Amino acid sequence: MKSPTPVIQIENLSYAYGRAEAVHDLSLTVEPGRCYGLFGRNGAGKTTTIKCLLNLLRPQSGQVRVFGLDPAKHEVEVKRLLSYVPDQVAFYPWMSVRETLDYLASFRAHWNRQTEQELLVRFQLDPAQRTGNLSKGQQTQVALIAAVCPETDLLVLDEPTSGLDPIVRREFIEAVIGAYQQGVPGKHTILVSTHLISEFEGLIDEFTLIDHGRSVLTLDADQARERYQKIRARFAQSPPEINLEAALRVRRDGRELELIANGSGPELMERLREHNPEALTTESLTLEEIFVATLKA
Amino acid sequence: MNAQRMYKEARPLFWPWCAVVLAGALPFFRPLHSITWVSEVGFFLGIPLLASVAFGDEFQHRTLSLLLSQPISRMEIWREKLSITAIAVFTAVLVFFSSWKMSGVHTGRENSGYLAAAAIVFVASAPFWTLFTRSIVGGVVLTFGVYTFIFVLGGQVLFWGRGYSKLGTSTFIATMSIVFLGYAGLMLWLGWRKLTRFQATGGVGGDDLLTAAPGVLPGALVGWLRCRPTGAVLNLFRKEFRLLRPVWLISLLAALDWACLTLFGLPYERGFSRNFETAVVIVGVVSTLMIAILAGTLSLGEERTSGTHLWHLTLPVSARRQWFIKLCMALLAGFTGAGLVPLLIAGRLLDPSHMLADVHLGRNLLVGAVILTFAAFWCACAVKGTVSAVLWVLPVMIALYFAVELGKWAGPGLTHLFFSRFDPFANVKFAEAVSRFGSNAFFKLIQAALFSNSVQAAFVPMIMILAPTLLYAVIQSYRLFRAQLQDRALSVVRSLLPLAMTAFLCSFLSLAFYTFVSQAAQDPKWTALFQIVEAIQKVQSGVGKLDAAHPLEVTVEDLAKASTVSKSTRRLLGNSHITLALDESPHHGPFGCGENPQPHGLSPLGYSWYSAIIPLADGSRFVVAFDPVTHSVISVGICGGQLPPFPGRVPG
Numbered sequence: 030m031k032s033p034t035p036v037i038q039i040e041n042l043s044y045a046y047g048r049a050e051a052v053h054d055l056s057l058t059v060e061p062g063r064c065y066g067l068f069g070r071n072g073a074g075k076t077t078t079i080k081c082l083l084n085l086l087r088p089q090s091g092q093v094r095v096f097g098l099d100p101a102k103h104e105v106e107v108k109r110l111l112s113y114v115p116d117q118v119a120f121y122p123w124m125s126v127r128e129t130l131d132y133l134a135s136f137r138a139h140w141n142r143q144t145e146q147e148l149l150v151r152f153q154l155d156p157a158q159r160t161g162n163l164s165k166g167q168q169t170q171v172a173l174i175a176a177v178c179p180e181t182d183l184l185v186l187d188e189p190t191s192g193l194d195p196i197v198r199r200e201f202i203e204a205v206i207g208a209y210q211q212g213v214p215g216k217h218t219i220l221v222s223t224h225l226i227s228e229f230e231g232l233i234d235e236f237t238l239i240d241h242g243r244s245v246l247t248l249d250a251d252q253a254r255e256r257y258q259k260i261r262a263r264f265a266q267s268p269p270e271i272n273l274e275a276a277l278r279v280r281r282d283g284r285e286l287e288l289i290a291n292g293s294g295p296e297l298m299e300r301l302r303e304h305n306p307e308a309l310t311t312e313s314l315t316l317e318e319i320f321v322a323t324l325k326a
Numbered sequence: 327m328n329a330q331r332m333y334k335e336a337r338p339l340f341w342p343w344c345a346v347v348l349a350g351a352l353p354f355f356r357p358l359h360s361i362t363w364v365s366e367v368g369f370f371l372g373i374p375l376l377a378s379v380a381f382g383d384e385f386q387h388r389t390l391s392l393l394l395s396q397p398i399s400r401m402e403i404w405r406e407k408l409s410i411t412a413i414a415v416f417t418a419v420l421v422f423f424s425s426w427k428m429s430g431v432h433t434g435r436e437n438s439g440y441l442a443a444a445a446i447v448f449v450a451s452a453p454f455w456t457l458f459t460r461s462i463v464g465g466v467v468l469t470f471g472v473y474t475f476i477f478v479l480g481g482q483v484l485f486w487g488r489g490y491s492k493l494g495t496s497t498f499i500a501t502m503s504i505v506f507l508g509y510a511g512l513m514l515w516l517g518w519r520k521l522t523r524f525q526a527t528g529g530v531g532g533d534d535l536l537t538a539a540p541g542v543l544p545g546a547l548v549g550w551l552r553c554r555p556t557g558a559v560l561n562l563f564r565k566e567f568r569l570l571r572p573v574w575l576i577s578l579l580a581a582l583d584w585a586c587l588t589l590f591g592l593p594y595e596r597g598f599s600r601n602f603e604t605a606v607v608i609v610g611v612v613s614t615l616m617i618a619i620l621a622g623t624l625s626l627g628e629e630r631t632s633g634t635h636l637w638h639l640t641l642p643v644s645a646r647r648q649w650f651i652k653l654c655m656a657l658l659a660g661f662t663g664a665g666l667v668p669l670l671i672a673g674r675l676l677d678p679s680h681m682l683a684d685v686h687l688g689r690n691l692l693v694g695a696v697i698l699t700f701a702a703f704w705c706a707c708a709v710k711g712t713v714s715a716v717l718w719v720l721p722v723m724i725a726l727y728f729a730v731e732l733g734k735w736a737g738p739g740l741t742h743l744f745f746s747r748f749d750p751f752a753n754v755k756f757a758e759a760v761s762r763f764g765s766n767a768f769f770k771l772i773q774a775a776l777f778s779n780s781v782q783a784a785f786v787p788m789i790m791i792l793a794p795t796l797l798y799a800v801i802q803s804y805r806l807f808r809a810q811l812q813d814r815a816l817s818v819v820r821s822l823l824p825l826a827m828t829a830f831l832c833s834f835l836s837l838a839f840y841t842f843v844s845q846a847a848q849d850p851k852w853t854a855l856f857q858i859v860e861a862i863q864k865v866q867s868g869v870g871k872l873d874a875a876h877p878l879e880v881t882v883e884d885l886a887k888a889s890t891v892s893k894s895t896r897r898l899l900g901n902s903h904i905t906l907a908l909d910e911s912p913h914h915g916p917f918g919c920g921e922n923p924q925p926h927g928l929s930p931l932g933y934s935w936y937s938a939i940i941p942l943a944d945g946s947r948f949v950v951a952f953d954p955v956t957h958s959v960i961s962v963g964i965c966g967g968q969l970p971p972f973p974g975r976v977p978g
Contacts, residue, residue, distance in 0.1 A: 046812065083640050086810055108642040115640070119633035123568060124553065132553035135561045136641045 034097040036061050036183055036218040037082060041091035044077050051077040052242040054091070059235070062215035064206070066229060066236035067222040068320050074242035075222040076116055079187050082220075083113060095183070109138070111183040112176040116191065118168045122161025126171055129160050130178070137179040144208075148174045151200060165192040173201060177209050184209060186221040190228055202228055226317040233316060238323055246323050254313040257322065258294040262286045262306040269304050273297065277322050289314065289322045335410040338383040339376065343414050345717045346372030348724070350422040353429035363611070368720065369422050370612040373445055374469040375462070375716070376414050377452030380407040382462030386631065386713060390524075400522050412449055419445045443503040447473055450510035454517035457524060462713045463572060463620065471579050474613065478583050480505050558643055559651070566655035569625040573617060577663030580613040584671040614664045618695050619719050621659035622702025625652055626807070627712030645808040653703060653803070660699025665692040690785045697789065704799050707806035708818050722822060729826040730792065730833045737837025741845070749892035751846055751853070760846035772840045791836045795829040854895040855948055855962065858904070861885035862938050862950070863957045866906060877907035900943030908936050908954075935960055
């Protein structure tokens with residue numbers, strides 16, 4: 030069976046601002062219906078990658094394809110198929126929320142008015158209020174509504190939860206993104222760039238960790254949780270000298286030993302058992318812990 | 327005062343100050359005398375800008391709240407900002423006054439006093455208007471606008487009250503200066519009050535009064551301008567129209583100013599000094615330029631500053647279409663506000679003898695408004711933010727001006743050098759073929775651009791010659807529109823260089839073409855004469871070698887050793903010998919032919935020169951008189967033949 034065209038395909042992408050290299054030889058593929066995370070620290074190259082996808086930047090080497098199309102050659106076609114929430118949301122201050130949404134709707138072939146109304150109520154936004162008077166979080170809410178209502182096949186979110194209060198953040202992730210993905214299962218794809226990984230823990234299907242513009246790790250989220258494990262062992266006395274080179278990180282705290290394992294969990298468990306610990310437990314790492322462990326390693 | 331804080335205040339002022347001083351220093355340079363009006367405009371646009379930057383920069387970068395939250399009193403902030411503004415403004419004013427004095431523009435104590443009063447008004451009122459509008463652009467517009475309004479209205483009230491004939495220029499200027507100083511004092515107090523009571527009420531979307539102010543438009547217009555859920559292109563036009571709201575507002579104010587003057591009648595019509603009229607024209611020109619520059623820069627500049635530009639590029643409308651709509655709307659605003667409206671009113675207002683009422687005024691004003699608006703639009707595409715774009719307009723225009731002038735100088739120069747090395751027109755058929763281009767429309771266009779009787783008449787042909795530059799600038803503006811800009815001067819210079827190169831090539835190639843064709847059409851006798859004269863000047867080192875009794879004879883070969891002598895010149899000369907003789911006696915006949923007994927006008931009695939008698943193969947002869955010291959030509963004539971028309975329009 031022929032595999033469907035990837036929603037996003039990036040091959041050996043490089044981009045530099047003058048001498049400062051923002052993205053170097055980055056490759057990733059996002060399949061339809063997935064929620065893909067692009068994780069990295071501030072300045073890691075996440076926004077530059079997204080800008081190349083949106084044809085806001087032209088790749089200096091490598092290539093990007095969105096729905097199999099080159100964003101530079103098929104600019105409008107590509108943008109018709111996606112909606113985008115930038116890291117810094119800006120609207121015309123003289124426009125009201127209603128007018129802003131109408132203005133944005135005019136560019137789209139389809140706009141779900143019901144979803145718009147529901148989200149306005151959920152976010153407690155007054156449609157008559159001018160966007161110039163909205164707080165940063167409220168402006169992000171308007172941008173999220175504008176991104177979800179066209180029900181495009183791809184939703185690109187660049188640091189979408191920055192500036193949102195915890196309640197709205199939860200609302201957004203659970204309700205908005207969930208509803209969007211479930212709208213047409215297997216068709217709606219999300220690319221989310223963030224360093225606040227814990228918020229998207231349950232949603233992410235696959236992710237790429239970027240550091241200094243280079244891809245450090247690309248994994249399926251479930252595989253990652255299987256592979257990255259935290260092992261805790263407590264001994265009767267101070268922990269013995271054991272060869273733990275296979276561990277990603279080792280932390281000793283009195284009688285306790287804490288290891289982060291990257292695929293070498295069973296082997297490390299076996300070694301620890303040989304020294305008869307009082308207690309030996311293992312648990313999967315969260316994506317945020319994987320992020321921290323990988324970048325620190 | 328804290329040195330670190332003073333440095334922080336001085337930094338944003340530095341580049342605007344440089345641009346303003348550059349405008350002020352223009353009259354210092356003799357070759358730029360034709361554009362000294364830029365200096366006058368630079369005063370009325372640049373000084374309000376300098377005076378607005380101190381507070382406006384805080385609004386532009388949204389740092390005023392941060393500054394006000396620091397543990398220093400607002401009085402201290404006010405004092406520091408005002409001090410640095412005053413230093414910047416008065417050093418710039420000094421440059422303006424010095425250059426004007428040197429070049430004879432605005433001399434006289436009255437004018438200087440009046441302009442100094444204007445500078446004080448700008449410094450005193452700009453902080454209030456900037457704090458009021460919460461933007462640099464708003465500050466500049468209202469500082470200049472209100473000043474103009476007081477000037478026009480106050481002037482008219484004075485004329486009415488005292489009677490046109492009784493009010494002298496000096497009385498008028500003195501009275502207006504006092505009015506302005508009173509206004510300056512009031513605005514200084516209001517500005518201080520505004521700062522002490524300032525509240526950071528704006529949201530993150532911006533608190534600029536000009537772009538975010540509550541609507542003052544009629545309901546029907548607001549309804550039409552409101553964006554709809556359908557009709558994306560129309561919505562883009564509506565959005566542009568509203569982004570350009572400050573431009574419409576300034577256009578309206580400028581139109582009111584002009585209309586007010588029309589209503590009251592111009593002072594010169596009542597026999598009043600023309601100084602006032604000049605001032606009125608300056609006010610009109612400045613407001614016109616302000617409208618054109620803002621029309622080009624405001625929309626994109628504000629979008630780039632707020633971040634909405636980038637966001638727009640992700641919408642499913644091609645960047646080309648967005649750019650095109652933005653460009654069209656900018657040009658429309660510039661054309662209407664800076665060209666059409668002043669033209670319609672100026673037609674009623676101006677004395678028919680005034681330079682602006684020239685037959686070419688209308689056409690030039692409209693074309694000029696569009697060109698300037700486009701130049702401003704290009705700058706807005708090349709840099710981030712309205713203020714930066716406005717500041718770049720003047721340097722960009724000056725750079726292009728120099729590129730064009732360089733081309734105008736190099737084109738004929740290099741062509742003549744080519745002629746002296748090679749002799750392309752030795753072949754008569756080739757010369758004839760090339761000379762046919764003399765009736766070509768492009769040739770006539772260049773002729774109109776170069777040799778029209780007035781700058782006004784030459785303006786549009788010159789623009790047409792530079793059409794490739796404009797075309798390139800249009801393409802470049804689209805590329806820059808969609809580019810992610812790095813906020814550095816070097817990147818602007820990098821974009822400007824190819825544009826300046828294109829401008830240079832346009833003028834260079836046009837002039838080279840013109841010279842080439844002119845030379846082909848030129849009679850060979852003149853070409854021969856020029857070559858012989860050049861050779862004689864090189865051969866003849868001085869009069870000392872010549873003896874009146876024993877003339878010196880040189881052959882064509884002797885001349886050819888000193889300078890280039892073409893084949894056609896050799897043909898004209900044949901084997902003749904050229905006689906060089908010192909001549910101290912009163913010279914009879916216009917060119918020494920003896921046909922006219924009257925002495926030649928250029929050769930007074932007792933004046934010594936040496937003459938060259940150049941026999942031609944057809945039996946006629948050239949007679950050329952040279953100055954014995956400088957070897958420059960005193961007179962030229964032909965005996966026994968007909969001298970062809972002098973090719974006086976060959977450049978170089």
